[in-house]
Amino acid sequence: MAIIHSSTYDLHNNEGHVENKGRTGAIIDALKSSGLQLKFMEPRMAGVHDILMVHSSVHVEYLEVFSGRGGGWLDYDTYMTPESFSVARLAAGGAMVAAEEALKSGWGYSVARPPGHHATYDRSMGFCIFNNIAIAIEHSRRNLGISKAAVIDFDVHHGNGTSSIFYTDPEVMYISVHQDPRTLFPGTGFIEEIGESDGKGFNLNIPMPRGSGNNDYIWILSEVLPQVLSEFRADMLFVSAGFDAHRLDPLADIMVDEEFFSWMGWFIHDTGLPCAAVLEGGYDLQALGNSNVSFIEGLEGSSVKVEYERSPAVAEIFNEISDVFSPFFNF
Template sequence: MTIVYSSSYDLHNMEFHVENKKRTDAIMETLRILDLKIVEPKSASPDDILRVHSQSHLDYVKGFAERGGGYLDYDTYMTSESYNVALLAAGGAIMASKVVLEDGGWAYSVARPPGHHATRDRAMGFCIFNNMAIAIENLRKRGSDHFLIVDFDVHYGNGTADIFYDDPNVMYISIHQDPKTLYPGTGFIDEMGAGEGMGYTMNIPMPPGSNSQDYIWILSRILEPVKDEFKPSMVFLEAGFDAHKDDPLANIKVDEEFYTWIGSYFKNERVVAVLEGGYNLEALANSNLKFVKSLMGLESPIEDEVKASNPVKDVFARIKDKFSEYFRI
């Protein structure tokens, strides 16, 4: 039960941007009521970054910060401090994964900037370095492998998917709002991996308006067979909270019940969670509290029989059809 966090994340900040320091401040203020061990991360080294990203990407963002920062693309900003903060955020994911490797249980890196949109060569979608991919490659250096990633941010984690797209030892499952209706516009069912990694990327595009019941219905039918057959040594959660009904950036209608369910679902596994999105501060704080309490076993989902809408049942049928040769879904 370890939270990895540094108040230095606040140095990456732009007041009127939705991805600002108030996010982690709100989460930590709420989590402090729980009996949690909070540890400070160490910065990732350039070598850690280069296990995932290209030298040109590293040099570019470093230089960009040295020149004072600004916008890397339409929505991704950097300040003069952001390169150092991004190294610290990647280091937070590395530290969380080290804690779980050594002590078991779970650890959660409450870090900014987020990471799951960052590709090998490019910062995008508020993300500079891919924090979780960097932690995964660091664990591999230590001899650990075979990981399941579950990304429940409302946006498709195109960067993480892309980095492991041809890799059969990293299974990436993302549940997100249908990319026909939301950034980044990719993450369809037929994007299933490539080469040796074919079948090890799974996208669950959810219709706008889907609620907690829809999410729980479909994930419980998919995660169980995949976990049984893939047998991950560790689970990585890209924990975004922007599928919440009050979030300003998307149109999914999940509430705290889903975050309680997902925390409970993984509470007995070795879990490394990293913070991704979530932009309504109150919803973000409440959802994080439910998520962490359920990982601790202090909270359980309401055990109603869950029902899914017909469009969600249709998404499930299409996934089942496509993946039948890889998993007994």
């Protein structure tokens, strides 16, 4: 099973920012000392034509010039260094290689920076330059023989970029579990955002109350995911693996821990679908390293004995989801 990573990602760095090179460093260190049998692979750089599958050419040219002139701040929280344009292409290429590896051997995981799920067609935001997972999905559909893709995005933030890129597309089922957007960036990801035109019913948001923990997450995902995945019949899973829902994470107020991430990995393994995972957020370095080990143990099929029960607060959210999605899925 392949971990796709390059130390070149470190050239996109700002020590004063939470999204810095220490993150992937912590993950790789934790994986190497975990005893897990993993194959480490270098990514390749995505071509500009690959990036243009999901981003506007005006925007991509702008980023190249901006980075080439020394970089700086694209908005109040998203930076570029002089190397960031190339590094972001390498991160996109890492996601493409993860998809190729998934089809060869079950799963591939791109441990790359910068992250991607907030990047829209024509805007870089939320620490994200290019939408790595969206590029991997398009690569898989155009070049690898995949037609239906399901996305599971468990980063604590709503993946507004990925959601918007596939918002009218009935062949990409985007499912995101995240902290209630009334209380967290980027302020989107409500249940009512279900997709548009042909894509209606193919965008499913699970907004979680602040303070939700392992039981809440595992219960609602166990209610939603098996039904949606069995009716949608995806050829392949794409996972936006963010670890900032961890209770120690400084950016959000969700309280899951390593047990949830190992359950999540195990659930993905249990679907039997090829899975390309890409790193998104996660900003407490200790928690990030440990959570990645737990996630990969789950992906490798370590059975996880997790007891969970109906959670009243979250059951209300599930009722709302099943009402809104009753024309599309048989909950």
